[in-house]
Amino acid sequence: MNRSLAANVLLMSLLAAAPLAQASDATRATFGSMPDGQKVEVVTLDDGHGFTARVISLGASLQSLMLPDRHGKLADVVLAYPNLQDYLAKPQYFGSTVGRYANRIGHGRFALDGKSYQLTLNDGPNALHGGVKGFDKVVWSVVKVVKGPEPSVTLQYVSPDGDQGFPGTLTATATYTLKADHELDIDYSATTDKPTIVNLSNHTYWNLGGEGSGTIYHDILTIPGDSITPVDATLIPTGEFRPVAGTVYDFRAGKPIGQDIRDGKEAQLLLGRGYDMNWVISRTGAAQPRMVAKVADPHSGRVLTLYSAQPGLQFYSGNFLDGTSTGTSGRVYRQGDAFVLEPQQFPDTPNHPAFGSGRLAPGQTYRNHIVYRFSVEHDAAH
Numbered sequence: 001m002n003r004s005l006a007a008n009v010l011l012m013s014l015l016a017a018a019p020l021a022q023a024s025d026a027t028r029a030t031f032g033s034m035p036d037g038q039k040v041e042v043v044t045l046d047d048g049h050g051f052t053a054r055v056i057s058l059g060a061s062l063q064s065l066m067l068p069d070r071h072g073k074l075a076d077v078v079l080a081y082p083n084l085q086d087y088l089a090k091p092q093y094f095g096s097t098v099g100r101y102a103n104r105i106g107h108g109r110f111a112l113d114g115k116s117y118q119l120t121l122n123d124g125p126n127a128l129h130g131g132v133k134g135f136d137k138v139v140w141s142v143v144k145v146v147k148g149p150e151p152s153v154t155l156q157y158v159s160p161d162g163d164q165g166f167p168g169t170l171t172a173t174a175t176y177t178l179k180a181d182h183e184l185d186i187d188y189s190a191t192t193d194k195p196t197i198v199n200l201s202n203h204t205y206w207n208l209g210g211e212g213s214g215t216i217y218h219d220i221l222t223i224p225g226d227s228i229t230p231v232d233a234t235l236i237p238t239g240e241f242r243p244v245a246g247t248v249y250d251f252r253a254g255k256p257i258g259q260d261i262r263d264g265k266e267a268q269l270l271l272g273r274g275y276d277m278n279w280v281i282s283r284t285g286a287a288q289p290r291m292v293a294k295v296a297d298p299h300s301g302r303v304l305t306l307y308s309a310q311p312g313l314q315f316y317s318g319n320f321l322d323g324t325s326t327g328t329s330g331r332v333y334r335q336g337d338a339f340v341l342e343p344q345q346f347p348d349t350p351n352h353p354a355f356g357s358g359r360l361a362p363g364q365t366y367r368n369h370i371v372y373r374f375s376v377e378h379d380a381a382h
Contacts, residue, residue: 023048024046024047024048024147024148024149024150024151024178025044025045025046025048025147025151026043026044026045026046026145026146026147026151026152026153027043027044027046028041028042028043028142028145029041029042029043029044030042031056031057031058031063031083031084032083032084032085033084034058034084034088034139035088038139039139040056040057040058040084040139041056041057041142042054042055042056042057042063043055043142043145043153043176045151045152045153045176045177045178046151046178047151047178047180047182050066050068050074051066051067051068051178051182052064052065052066052178053065053066053176053178053184055153055155055176056084056087056095057139057140057141057142057155058084058087058137058138058139058140059087059093059095059096059097059135059136059137059138059140060096060097060135060140060155060157060174061080061094061095061096061097061136062078062080062095062176062186062202062204063078063080063081063094063095064076064078064080064328065077065078065184067182067208067302067374068376069300069301069302069376070300070301070302070376070377070378070379071301075209075210075211075213075300076210076211076328076329077206077207077208077209077210077211077302078094078095078204078205078206078207078211079094079095079204079205079206079207079211079212079327079333079337079338080094080095080211080327080328081094081325081326081327081328082327082328086325086326090324090325091136091137092205092321092325093129093136093203094203094204094205095202095203095204095205096135096136096202096203097135097136097140097172097174097188097200097201097202097203098129098130098134098135098136098200098201098202098203098342099129099130099134099135099172099190099198099199099200099201100130100134100135100159100163100164100166100170100172100196100197100198100199100200101127101129101130101166101197101198101199101350101358102129102130102199102200102201102203102314102342102344102345103128103129103199103201103278103314103342103344103345103346103347103348104123104126104127104128104235104236104347104348105119105126105127105347105348105350105351106125106126106234106236106348106351107121107125107126108120108121108125108126108127108131108165109351110197110350110351111350112167112195112196112197112350112359113195115167117165117166117167118165119131119164119165119166120132120133120164120165122134123235124234125234126234126235126236127164127165129203130164131164131165132164133164134164135157135159135172135200136203138157140155140156140157140174141155141156141157142154142155143155143156143173144175149180150177150178150179150180151177151178152175152176152177152178153175153176154173154174154175155173155174155175156171156172156173156174157171157172158170158171158172159171159172161193161194166196166197167194167195167196168192168193168194168195168196168360169192169193169194170190170191170192170196170198170360171190171191171192172188172189172190172198172200173187173188173189173190174186174187174188174200175187181373181375182373182374182375183371183372183373183374184371184372184374185369185370185371185372186202186369186370186372187367187368187369187370188200188201188202188366188367188368188369188370189365189366189367190360190365190366190367191360191362191364191365191366192360192361192362192364193362194362195359195360195361195362196359196360197349197350197358197359197360198358198360198366199344199345199349199358200344200366200368201310201314201342201343201344201368201370202342202370203340203342204340205318205321205333205338205339205340206295206304206338206339206340206341207337207338207339208295208296208297208300208302208303208304209297209299209300209302210300210329211327211328211329212327212328212329212330212331212333212337214337215258215336215337216257216297216317216318216336216337216338216339217256217257217258217261217317217336218256218257218258218297218298218299219256219257219295219296219297219298219339220254220255220256220257220295220296220298221251221254221255221256221257221293221294221295221315221339222251222252222253222254222293222294222295223251223252223279223281223292223293223313223315224252224281224291224292224293225244225251225252225279225280225281225292225313226243226244226245226252226280227241227242227243227244227279227280228241228242228244228249228268228277228278228279228280229241229242229277229278229280229312229346229347229355230242230268230277231268231271231272231277231347233271235271235272235276235347236347236348237278237346237347237348237352237355239352239354239355241280244279247266248260248261248263248266248269249268249275249277249279251279254294254296257275257317257339258336261274261275261317261336272316272319273319273320273335274316274317274318274319274335274336275315275316275317275319276314276315276316276317276319277314277315278312278313278314278346278347279312279313279314279315280311280312280346281310281311281312281313281343282311283311283356284311284356285309285310285311285356286309286311287309288309289307289308289309289369289370289371290307290308290309291305291306291307292306292307292308292310292313292341292343293305293306293313293315293341294306295339295341296377298377298379300376301376301377301378301379302374302375302376303374303375303376303377304372304373304374305372305373305374305375306341306343306370306371306372306373307370307371307372307373308343308368308369308370308371309368309369310343310344310345310368311345311346311356312343312344312345312346312347313341313342313343313344314340314341314342314344314347315339315340315341315342316339316340316342317336317339318333318335318336318337318338318339318340319335319336320335321333321334321335321336321337321338322334322335343368343370344368345358
């Protein structure tokens with residue numbers, strides 16, 4: 001074989017062995033059908049390098065997020081069900097968009113412009129995440145899928161006047177976008193045709209070690225809030241702003257989630273069976289998203305840094321996962337197997353003037369832009 005032919009053969013063999021560069025993409029498929037025949041879609045966003053997100057139209061929910069660890073090994077870091085039937089049989093807010101009003105409203109009652117409203121009750125004496133049939137339990141319309149370097153999907157739901165007791169026809173949108181350097185953005189917006197209240201957030205259960213891999217108590221959590229809004233026996237805020245300094249709620253310098261979670265003397269931890277409360281990031285919202293939390297998994301090296309302009313952050317340590325839900329890995333989810341971070345207005349804001357206002361009027365646009373930035377910490381010991 002002459003030298004020129006040999007060089008061509010070598011080049012061809014190298015090209016054949018090299019992996020093909022994959023372009024970013026967004027694909028659309030059917031996830032299943034509701035009992036009434038309504039189709040539930042799934043949209044997969046892919047950056048072309050293994051960073052992928054799956055969004056289902058039931059609840060405009062994040063159903064999967066694949067991320068590399070410090071060694072480049074991919075894992076799904078989102079708790080979820082593998083099929084629609086499980087979502088319907090045992091709803092758990094897995095990855096869901098929660099609303100119309102995220103978190104709790106005491107006794108499901110609030111007043112607006114001198115008129116009282118009664119919501120459906122689904123959490124003891126209170127309304128939680130919008131009531132009996134909140135935004136997590138309805139099928140959103142997939143209105144736009146964008147391919148290209150920043151693949152995205154936009155979903156929309158129109159909630160009619162009186163839905164779950166809320167006034168006004170509310171048109172809500174949720175846009176999920178994959179951006180460069182392992183960033184997932186969720187942009188919520190809403191408009192109304194009459195005065196109402198609104199508070200949208202995302203309820204993804206995260207496990208940075210990988211879905212189904214076990215406890216998150218070793219994860220190092222940082223929350224920059226200097227106070228919490230403590231709650232009563234039904235988990236409704238008392239109206240107090242309680243400083244975190246010197247308490248088990250002080251995550252300002254970062255500490256393992258499980259370090260103080262078994263404190264038997266702290267009433268708030270006993271009420272929620274762990275952490276399930278609102279941290280005050282600021283008394284009012286910010287003009288632009290700023291860091292509201294950071295979580296680092298020392299085992300995998302994965303790090304989640306969360307940004308939002310909302311005033312509050314609800315941190316929940318997966319206290320009510322009870323081993324009765326089987327996830328996409330085939331493993332069951334138990335207490336402490338995930339954490340939830342919900343940037344939002346403070347719980348029960350409509351009933352606490354000092355908390356601000358959840359009011360939205362015609363002509364205004366509500367917005368909650370949530371940014372998840374993922375990175376890895378490299379540790380020589382691993």
